[in-house]
Amino acid sequence: MNDDNSQLSGVNKIFPPKSQAELLTRCQVLVGKTLGQVAAEQNIFVPENLQRHKGWVGNLLEIALGANAGNKAQPDFVDLAIEMKTLPLNAQGQPKESTYVCTVSMKQSGELCWQDSWVKHKLAHVLWVPVEADVTIPLAERYIGQAWLWKPSLEQDAILQRDWEDLMDRIVLGEQAEITAKEGDYLQIRPKAANGKVLSTGVSESGLHEKINPKGFYLRTSFTKQLLEQG
């Protein structure tokens, strides 16, 4: 997505994995490699830093693993119904940032329920790929860790559902503009836009449309830290 990588690589990768096992095998090959090595294999240019290339790592790994994604509103591995997410690690080997899940629905939510929600579907089956993200390590020298597949446990799903329902209730009440990132145990809602001037259509309590800053669902780092310890 970022950068002008006009060349496609020769190695494997353009092909999506045919099975879960094949996907994990590809992940295994990446373990212990640096981003620079993988980028070289794909003939992808490594930027100096991520300041203006925030999605670079995720994009690189999608290519390396053969995600048949593009920019579709689909799981990264469509046939396997698996979503890939990188997990940036700090110098202590713990998650450094929260994880973006999806945009908060800007529609009159009506009777949308958890089982049918975007968040539920996105998190149904996730391939987490830990990657060093300490800013003192040059981007090309950061190592890729052991990826693992995750499905929410009953307990995790219950808490995610509760968070989601609490937040959605407020959105239905027309309070989306008032929601802050402090709410939610596992899920939180934060701004998600190119900048603060971007506005989208929200709905107020009376059903009136109003322009608000777009927001998105994120998984707190405290939650992904648990996943890392369990995975």
Place this chain on the structure above:
DNA sequence: CTATGATCATGA
């Protein structure tokens, strides 16, 4: 603008 991929940067 909304979707994809996230990290940056500042206030508390």
Place this chain on the structure above:
DNA sequence: TCATGATCATAG
């Protein structure tokens, strides 16, 4: 110090 709020790039 670190979470919240803000921001960056690209495709359709």
